Amino acid sequence: MTAVQPHLPILLILVPLFAALFTAFMRSGNAAWGLTLVASWVLPVIAVSMLLEVIGSGQPIVYELGNWEAPFGIVYRVDTLGAFVAVLVTVIGAVAMPFARLSVACEIDAHVQSWYYTMYLLCLTGLLGITMTGDAFNAFVFLEISSLATYAMIAMGQHRRALVAAYQYLIMGTIGATLYVIGVGLLYVMTGSLNFYDIADRLATMPPEQLPSVITAVGFLVVGVSLKLALFPMHVWLPNAYAYAPSFGTVFLAGTATKVAVYLLIRLLFSVFGVVIDLDDLPILEILIVASVAAMFIASISAVFETNAKRMLAYSSVAQVGYITLGIGLANQSGLTGALVHVFNHGIIKTALFMGLGIAAYRIGTCRMTDLSGIGRTMPLTMGALVLAGLGLIGVPGTAGFVSKWYLVVGAVEQGWWWLAFLIVLSSLIAIVYIGRLTEVIFFREPTGAAAEAKDPPWSMLAPMLVLVLATVYFGFDTSWSAGIAATAATELLGGIK
């Protein structure tokens, strides 16, 4: 173990990358699934051991690729935040893999199943790369690796609309990534460096008359990343992409993809620009708060009127991203802790919810509300767990969702913004409406059609979902792990800013 220990950051990326290489050459979907399972289960071990090391030593892990030191070579730098997000991504990947086999076997053509796992592994590579890297351009490359794999994953959906959804996402995602590169280019011209921390150091000694170019770069970077994380009103790609992607794709992406983009936004705002520019001088945080509140209300209301359950939860994802960016916009200890812990909590809750719908799609082949009516009576375990996860989404006390919203409310009150605390609670009430509507449809109506014959799925599908739902409840009571680490990361981030 000690020989491997210093190389953990790069292993986290190489394991899924090479697994992807092998699965691409496999003909059998089950063999590809087996290899993907092994890779997905190795990754959390790596990520957790890095997190323990970072927390134990209080120092970030620095890994120099090819032994080229900081500003010259690409350096991976893992701090509490990076390791925290990496743990989330790898754990969701690991838990979702047993679910994947039957779901993929049922929804994807046999001859492209192994390629589907390849896409998943490449997406995982890109997402983990973003959490590890300390280099702005390297982050762009990983962003595009994960995005390109995601487009392909979405396009493999059963309905032809999946193709259009993937195309729309490709256009929006590429515009976002290109805006990000423009921002990185401007920063490089101004500072001569691509390393996040080196850029921050060099910006600190920059004469004030050069700052306008840097502020332009801030604009490009924030808008580019916001497109990727589906900040309202740049979210239009998300509902279709999540609704028409194959179930396993949605399960994995909903819990991880936007969360990693959030990570990148936090990294840029607090580790790079926050060090130099007084964030209160620029209206970024205000814009984030306004967009977040709009997301919380408008996306939630769109969810209420949605007739496809999968699309409904996708709109709810836009709203939940709103809570996360709201916490970033508050930029105080409680607010940022709330944002980070919600990244984690929403990751597990939404993954569990989409798994529930994935199981419904496995049994009855659709997620339309009308087809789901009464399915709770024939699939009590699955749908009971779905409702429990839904309670977590609303933020009922005793679930993980309550913890993150509590921190957000405290953060708003600390800022002296009682109205904002009120809006957070009010928007949660809209979540009661759409989760309530889903509950009403699946439990209080007579089962019809396929739903009447459905039954709970095999344990390989049910167990991952139950694990996540139990985690939702567990992290509602014991917050030392989730909120504790989030608070440490928030302190680290806020400690550096001006």
Next chain:
Amino acid sequence: MEQLEAFATHYNYFITIFLMVAGLYIVIARGNLIKKLVGLSLFQTSIYLLYLTPAKIIGGTPPIYDPAYATYSNPLPHVLILTAIVVGVATLALGLALVVRIHEAYGTVEEDDIISKDGQL
């Protein structure tokens, strides 16, 4: 006169901005899925120019160490753009592949026709 001079000495940047905005305009304004990809490609290509322009030093040589030369161009942006070109090609290829599939499924590559065939997306 001053503005003219600024334009004459910085024309690369003006071309960059023109390409950037023209590409983005095509993506937004055109309904044809292939034309959108052309616009997207133009938008991405403009970035290459944005990176390469400041990397070229007037009178600079390629960065191969030799006592006869003192001024070198910066090689790093060129390397970055090589990577960006690969990313751009991959994106365009995937986009075109999707358009082929969309054409097979819908029989058209016009956005309006696709929406009218499936109702509101």
